[in-house]
Amino acid sequence: MPRRKDLRELPYHLMLLPCVIIVILMNYVPMFGIVMAFQKYVPTKGILGSKFVGLDNFKYIINMPDTLQVLFNTVFISSMKIVLGIIVPVTVALLLNEVRITFLKRSIQTIIYLPHFLSWIVLSGILIDILSPSTGIVNTMLKALGFEPVFFLGNEKVFPYVLALSDTWKEFGFGTIVYLAALTGVDPTLYEAAIVDGASRWKQTLHVTLPSIMYVIILTTVLSLGNVLNAGFDQVFNLYSPAVYKTGDIIDTMVYRLGIVDARFSIATAVGLFKSIVSFIFIAGSYKLAYKYGDYRIF
Incomplete structure (x- = not known):
């Protein structure tokens, strides 16, 4: 029974x-x-x-002239996103924590959260208009300051940084939620002791706030290592063009072109399987590090 x-x-x-x-x-x-x-x-x-x-398909992939470049692009772009995705939200969370006017603080939070809920289809259209070399507001300001216009989405040297910065702009507001939550757990008596010792607001942040939330920062950093081969297909696919393939093409867009555009299904599947295996290794390693340094575990 x-x-x-x-x-x-x-x-x-x-x-x-x-x-x-x-x-x-x-x-x-x-x-x-x-x-x-x-x-x-x-x-x-x-x-x-x-x-x-x-394993003939995997041998073919290794011998493809663009494979190493695409792998480098993926790691480079995703690494920039990971680094900025930690630094910017932490900085913004620390600044918001210093705002004492509740209405102003909530308003700022709401404004910076909004881009997270927009798809890259919408945001790509906005970015294309803003960064247009002829009519975009950014290049209009550059011209007013005496600089030459920059083709942000057509310059292979600039394009990876546009991807990293635009992704950070979209996600940093939502990322601050974790750190703002961590800041609420900081013991107020630590600030009182620091004030008694004559510490300024900067010293309090440096010696009290940051060490108190360092556990969360380390944990989120380690866990993000599992996404080192996920450079963001939606974003890249909606923003890139053949002019920036050299520095903007990533594994996911390569799989799309091989499988959907060129109908080379076996090659595309092999590339996707290779990415999945490497990502699995990174994810397993990141969780191992998270358990070792942050005492984080799923089960």
Whole structure:
């Protein structure tokens, strides 16, 4: 006979059942398609009828002239996003923590949160208008100051930094939530002791506030390492062009072009599988570091 406790928990398990079914159908069943990475896939023959070629697709990827450049672009862009995604939210959270007028503080928080809820389809249109070399407000200001206009979205040297800065602008407001929550847990008596010792607001921030939230900063930094190969497909796909492929092309956009545009399904699957394996290693390592240095664990 089932225990009474199990019967009480049964409704909760039934509530999770639709979610479990969706995850299985959308995440696990499609994994059968990984077989294509080891085949010379022919759509008319299907997965079961296509020829098995072993690791030939992976050898082809390694010998592709753009592979190393695309891998470098992905790591470079995602690294900039990770670094800025830590520094900017922490700085803004510290500044907001010093605002004593509640209405002003809440208003600023609401304004900087808004871009997070907009899709890159909307934001890309805004950025294209703002950064236009002829009519964009940024280049209009540069011209007024005597500088030459810059083609931000068409200059391969500038484009990666545009991606990193625009992504930070979109997400930093939402990222401050974690650090503002951490700041509420700082012991007020530490500030009182610092004031008695004659510490200024800057000294209090440096010697009390930052050390008190350093645990959260380290934890979020370590956990973000798992996204080192996720440079943001939505953003790059909506902003890049052939003119900036050299520095703006990332693994995800490369997979899109190989699989959807060129219909080279086996090669695209092999690239995606390679990315998944490397990302899994980084994620496992980041959680290991999070447990070691931040005592963070999932289970």
